[in-house]
Amino acid sequence: xxxxxxxxxxxxxxxxxxxxxxxxxxxxxxxxxxxxxxxxxxxxxxxxxxxxxxxxxxxxxxxxxxxxxxxxxxxxxxxxxxxxxxxxxxxxxxxxxxxxxxxxxxxxxxxxxxxxxxxxxxxxxxxxxxxxxxxxxxxxxxxxxxxxxxxxxxxxxxxxxxxxxxxxxxxxxxxxxxxxxxxxxxxxxxxxxxxxxxxxxxxxxxxxxxxxxxxxxxxxxxxxxxxxxxxxxxxxxxxxxxxxxxxxxxxxxxxxxxxxxxxxxxxxxxxxxxxxxxxxxxxxxxxxxxxxxxxxxxxxxxxxxxxxxxxxxxxxxxxxxxxxxxxxxxxxxxxxxxxxxxxxxxxxxxxxxxxxx
Amino acid sequence: xxxxxxxxxxxxxxxxxxxxxxxxxxxxxxxxxxxxxxxxxxxxxxxxxxxxxxxxxxxxxxxxxxxxxxxxxxxxxxxxxxxxxxxxxxxxxxxxxxxxxxxxxxxxxxxxxxxxxxxxxxxxxxxxxxxxxxxxxxxxxxxxxxxxxxxxxxxxxxxxxxxxxxxxxxxxxxxxxxxxxxxxxxxxxxxxxxxxxxxxxxxxxxxxxxxxxxxxxxxxxxxxxxxxxxxxxxxxxxxxxxxxxxxxxxxxxxxxxxxxxxxxxxxxxxxxxxxxxxxxxxxxxxxxxxxxxxxxxxxxxxxxxxxxxxxxxxxxxxxxxxxxxxxxxxxxxxxxxxxxxxxxxxxxxxx
Numbered sequence: 001x002x003x004x005x006x007x008x009x010x011x012x013x014x015x016x017x018x019x020x021x022x023x024x025x026x027x028x029x030x031x032x033x034x035x036x037x038x039x040x041x042x043x044x045x046x047x048x049x050x051x052x053x054x055x056x057x058x059x060x061x062x063x064x065x066x067x068x069x070x071x072x073x074x075x076x077x078x079x080x081x082x083x084x085x086x087x088x089x090x091x092x093x094x095x096x097x098x099x100x101x102x103x104x105x106x107x108x109x110x111x112x113x114x115x116x117x118x119x120x121x122x123x124x125x126x127x128x129x130x131x132x133x134x135x136x137x138x139x140x141x142x143x144x145x146x147x148x149x150x151x152x153x154x155x156x157x158x159x160x161x162x163x164x165x166x167x168x169x170x171x172x173x174x175x176x177x178x179x180x181x182x183x184x185x186x187x188x189x190x191x192x193x194x195x196x197x198x199x200x201x202x203x204x205x206x207x208x209x210x211x212x213x214x215x216x217x218x219x220x221x222x223x224x225x226x227x228x229x230x231x232x233x234x235x236x237x238x239x240x241x242x243x244x245x246x247x248x249x250x251x252x253x254x255x256x257x258x259x260x261x262x263x264x265x266x267x268x269x270x271x272x273x274x275x276x277x278x279x280x281x282x283x284x285x286x287x288x289x290x291x292x293x294x295x296x297x298x299x300x301x302x303x304x305x306x307x308x309x310x311x312x313x314x315x316x317x318x319x320x321x322x323x324x325x326x327x328x329x330x331x332x333x334x335x336x337x338x339x340x341x342x343x344x345x346x347x348x349x350x351x352x353x354x355x356x357x
Numbered sequence: 358x359x360x361x362x363x364x365x366x367x368x369x370x371x372x373x374x375x376x377x378x379x380x381x382x383x384x385x386x387x388x389x390x391x392x393x394x395x396x397x398x399x400x401x402x403x404x405x406x407x408x409x410x411x412x413x414x415x416x417x418x419x420x421x422x423x424x425x426x427x428x429x430x431x432x433x434x435x436x437x438x439x440x441x442x443x444x445x446x447x448x449x450x451x452x453x454x455x456x457x458x459x460x461x462x463x464x465x466x467x468x469x470x471x472x473x474x475x476x477x478x479x480x481x482x483x484x485x486x487x488x489x490x491x492x493x494x495x496x497x498x499x500x501x502x503x504x505x506x507x508x509x510x511x512x513x514x515x516x517x518x519x520x521x522x523x524x525x526x527x528x529x530x531x532x533x534x535x536x537x538x539x540x541x542x543x544x545x546x547x548x549x550x551x552x553x554x555x556x557x558x559x560x561x562x563x564x565x566x567x568x569x570x571x572x573x574x575x576x577x578x579x580x581x582x583x584x585x586x587x588x589x590x591x592x593x594x595x596x597x598x599x600x601x602x603x604x605x606x607x608x609x610x611x612x613x614x615x616x617x618x619x620x621x622x623x624x625x626x627x628x629x630x631x632x633x634x635x636x637x638x639x640x641x642x643x644x645x646x647x648x649x650x651x652x653x654x655x656x657x658x659x660x661x662x663x664x665x666x667x668x669x670x671x672x673x674x675x676x677x678x679x680x681x682x683x684x685x686x687x688x689x690x691x692x693x694x695x696x697x698x699x700x701x702x703x704x705x706x707x708x
Contacts, residue, residue, distance in 0.1 A: 137689055141681070144626055144629060145681035145685065147678065148678025149674075150678070152671075152673065152678055270507065273503070312511045322505075325496045325501065333493070
């Protein structure tokens with residue numbers, strides 16, 4: 001009796017992925033609505049705690065603080081929807097920052113340096129992509145490896161040196177907004193890229209293919225989708241975008257050191273997951289991720305304006321992340337708890353004796 | 358450390374099933390002996406260039422420096438074998454290090470074992486929280502433990518604030534833990550090796566240990582086979598947290614000055630890298646605790662060897678990353694071969 005019950009439980013909960021994603025597409029919509037409300041709430045709370053919060057000056061800072069993370073979250077979104085992950089993003093950022101500093105120290109012209117950094121990004125992404133697709137290695141392990149490798153390259157290139165004599169034309173990205181507005185340069189880049197990534201993901205065949213391969217790689221392959229090629233391209237795009245983010249970070253801080261961007265990979269993953277993207281692939285939207293970015297940036301920034309330690313922003317971010325993963329599973333969880341309670345409750349009387357019934 | 362641990366023995370299975378069993382068993386041995394070979398090669402080459410590397414004081418240094426990583430790798434192995442992952446170990450370690458070592462300052466004359474128990478308790482509590490959410494909520498552990506990593510980190514920042522535990526507040530018996538040796542072998546390394554041996558024995562020979570592998574190879578199948586999946590996964594996370602908590606106390610004994618940066622920025626990922634280098638499959642179902650410990654030892658040895666060879670520390674991470682890629686590539690090659698060999702064998706048996 002008991003085992004049978006367990007079997008049926010397993011069967012209902014672990015329905016095939018196709019079913020699950022169909023049911024959850026509705027709850028994902030709800031999650032994005034919920035997240036939008038959270039973002040508005042953070043805005044109101046921010047205004048409540050400090051009159052500074054909604055000022056143009058502070059909005060500039062907000063964009064500046066989280067701009068690079070936001071930019072790297074876009075290709076990460078596509079990669080996670082395709083069923084993979086890229087933990088090397090922050091190391092690619094650090095590597096491109098190191099290359100920038102190193103070559104600038106060698107008096108290369110900036111334009112040539114940009115070309116080299118572009119190639120660095122392509123190469124870094126291609127290595128990730130080829131290891132994952134052509135050798136069939138798990139992306140989690142591969143990109144933990146390249147996380148070490150690329151950060152290591154940054155360490156080797158730069159050693160203990162710090163390069164900070166970048167010209168003001170470039171380092172102004174950390175000081176002034178785009179076209180004399182309060183929109184930071186990195187925030188502007190994020191907006192443009194978000195539109196491009198959003199269109200590609202939601203309105204092109206490639207975008208639909210990305211969902212398909214995330215939901216079921218085999219089915220996608222049999223449907224004629226070039227899974228390996230598209231995944232490799234996604235990693236290359238991620239490499240390029242992350243090296244661009246590295247350039248922005250270097251200029252914003254006006255500093256190239258080997259530790260630039262250290263540890264940001266988990267922030268990037270957190271922002272994407274916060275936006276309602278499923279870690280198993282096949283589900284998620286750019287709109288959700290943009291909201292995730294706003295929530296993340298808003299929380300960090302609002303805490304900056306209070307007397308709280310700003311680094312403790314990780315508590316509300318972590319809490320929100322937990323909520324994001326539990327809300328879509330709430331119905332199943334409640335059912336499981338009910339059954340657990342029922343089983344406990346049902347077991348107790350039977351132990352006393354069936355006579356009571 | 359590798360010498361103190363007995364290698365897993367060939368099981369005396371029934372003759373009928375020897376065929377594929379022995380083949381897979383051999384492959385697991387190949388995996389571990391591969392890492393041991395790399396480790397031996399590395400030690401040999403380094404020793405030839407710089408004999409100082411195999412001096413007893415340097416070996417002690419390597420063992421002590423690896424101890425915490427190898428210990429936490431045991432817990433992480435248990436979790437990864439069940440096809441889960443625990444990213445929060447570094448924050449558990451950091452918080453436990455601060456709170457437990459801080460007790461010496463707050464409670465005068467508190468016995469050292471009590472401090473270890475407190476560290477263990479802190480770790481068990483957070484591990485149980487992770488385990489509860491993953492097993493009962495059936496939500497992906499990567500997301501849950503990423504979230505708890507953030508939350509515990511935040512708690513750590515709030516609790517520690519601008520304070521730190523300073524070396525002068527710690528009793529001599531505590532700070533001597535990493536230095537105590539017997540026959541030139543650090544007690545710490547022996548204790549950690551014993552714990553790992555116990556863990557390896559549990560994973561290898563206990564029913565509930567084997568069930569962890571079954572869960573990792575096929576979660577749905579394990580459930581249908583009547584394995585209490587939720588309970589086992591919960592236990593794995595709880596143990597992993599508890600071990601990280603003890604790791605925090607050891608970290609405090611070793612580094613003595615404890616603030617929010619205890620454990621470092623990338624501790625969790627380094628531990629996962631050790632586990633994977635040690636031949637544990639990231640998607641569960643295979644690998645051993647001994648392999649993971651050797652993986653940690655290998656990364657620790659590289660760290661020190663580069664130093665001894667006069668190669669700058671800055672090469673360290675690149676080499677470790679490259680080795681990890683090499684390890685998983687070779688592992689993939691082996692398992693593809695294995696699958697082909699098993700297929701051929703079963704085809705031959707059928708004929």
